[in-house]
Amino acid sequence: ELSKRLLGDNHPDIAASLNNLALLYDSQGRYDQAEPLYLQALELIKRLLGDYHPLVATTLNNLALLYDSQGRYDQAEPLYIQALELFKRLLGDYHPNIAASLNNLAELYRSQGRYDQAESLYLQALELFKRLLGDYHPSVATTLNNLAGLYYSQRRYDQAEPLLLQALELFKRLLGDYHPSVATTLNNLAELYYSQGKYDQAEPLYLQALELRKRLLGDYHPDVASSFSKLGSLYDSQGKYDQAETLYLRALELRKRLLGDYHPSVATTLNNLAELYDSQGRYDQAEPLYLQALKLYKRLLGDYHPHTVTVRENLEACRQQNSG
Structure with missing residues (x-):
C-alpha cells in the first residue's frame, strides 16, 4: 500500500x-x-x-x-x-537460482513418477548448491531431503535413510529445532521407518512432526493434513482402526478445504480410507472411495502413473473379495 x-x-x-x-x-x-x-x-x-x-x-x-x-x-x-x-x-550455469530451478523441476518429475529424470536433476542441484554455497546451507539440506524422497518412492530405503538423517541434522544446526523444514524431515524419516515396518520408531517422529506443524503453521495447513494422513496409515497398519479412521477423515476434510476437490492428495486420502474399510471387510464403503480416487488420479496423473495403477489394483481386489 x-x-x-x-x-x-x-x-x-x-x-x-x-x-x-x-x-x-x-x-x-x-x-x-x-x-x-x-x-x-x-x-x-x-x-x-x-x-x-x-x-x-x-x-x-x-x-x-x-x-x-x-x-x-x-x-x-x-x-x-x-x-x-x-x-x-x-x-x-553456475548460480544458486539454477540449482533451485533444477531441484523444483526434479520435484515435479518425482510427483509424476518420472524417477530417472528426477534423480539426474536432484544430483545436479545438489552438486551445484554444494559448489556455490558450501556443505552447510539450508538449500543443501532441502535437496538431500528431496533426493531421499525420490529413493523412498523407489523403495531404495538404504540410500534414503542416511540422506534424511543428514538433512535433519543440518536443518536443526542451521535453523534450530522449531522450523517447518525440521517437521518435514521428521515426517519423512517416520514414513521411511513405517514403510520398513519399524512402527515403534515411526510413531514418535510422526507425532513430533504433527505437533511442530500445528505449533508453527496452525491447525489449517496442508502439512497438518499430511501429518494426519501419515499417522492414520501407521495406526491402520497396527490395527488401530478407530484412530486411523478419525485421522483419515480429518485429513480428507482439511485437504478438500485447503486444496479443493481435485488434487492428488485428496485422491491419496480417499484411497487410504478405502483401504481401511477394505481391510475391515466393509467393502460397500470401500468401493466408491476407490472409484473416486481412481477417477481423480486418472484425471490428474494419467492412466499409467504408479498411484493410478495401485488404486486400480486395490479396486479390483476389493471387488473380488466382495463378490466372493
Whole structure:
C-alpha cells in the first residue's frame, strides 16, 4: 500500500511486493489468493522490465511451484522450464537460482513418477548448491531431503535413510529445532521407518512432526493434513482402526478445504480410507472411495502413473473379495 502511494501503480517494487505476498499465501496453503497476485506480478514485471529479467524468471518459478502444489503438473512444467532457461541465459550455469530451478523441476518429475529424470536433476542441484554455497546451507539440506524422497518412492530405503538423517541434522544446526523444514524431515524419516515396518520408531517422529506443524503453521495447513494422513496409515497398519479412521477423515476434510476437490492428495486420502474399510471387510464403503480416487488420479496423473495403477489394483481386489 505504501509503495503504491509513493511510487504509483507501475513500479518494479509493486511487483516485488505482490510476489512476496503471494509467496506468503502459497506457504499457508491459501492458493486461490496467491495465484492472482503472482499473475499480476508477472504481468507488471514483464511490462516494466521486459521478458528477459531475473524477476520474470523468479515469478515464473513461483507460479510453477503454486501449480505444482495444486497438482496442476501440466501447467507447472513449462513454467519451470521457462524459468530455468531464463536463469541460465541471464545468470550463467553456475548460480544458486539454477540449482533451485533444477531441484523444483526434479520435484515435479518425482510427483509424476518420472524417477530417472528426477534423480539426474536432484544430483545436479545438489552438486551445484554444494559448489556455490558450501556443505552447510539450508538449500543443501532441502535437496538431500528431496533426493531421499525420490529413493523412498523407489523403495531404495538404504540410500534414503542416511540422506534424511543428514538433512535433519543440518536443518536443526542451521535453523534450530522449531522450523517447518525440521517437521518435514521428521515426517519423512517416520514414513521411511513405517514403510520398513519399524512402527515403534515411526510413531514418535510422526507425532513430533504433527505437533511442530500445528505449533508453527496452525491447525489449517496442508502439512497438518499430511501429518494426519501419515499417522492414520501407521495406526491402520497396527490395527488401530478407530484412530486411523478419525485421522483419515480429518485429513480428507482439511485437504478438500485447503486444496479443493481435485488434487492428488485428496485422491491419496480417499484411497487410504478405502483401504481401511477394505481391510475391515466393509467393502460397500470401500468401493466408491476407490472409484473416486481412481477417477481423480486418472484425471490428474494419467492412466499409467504408479498411484493410478495401485488404486486400480486395490479396486479390483476389493471387488473380488466382495463378490466372493
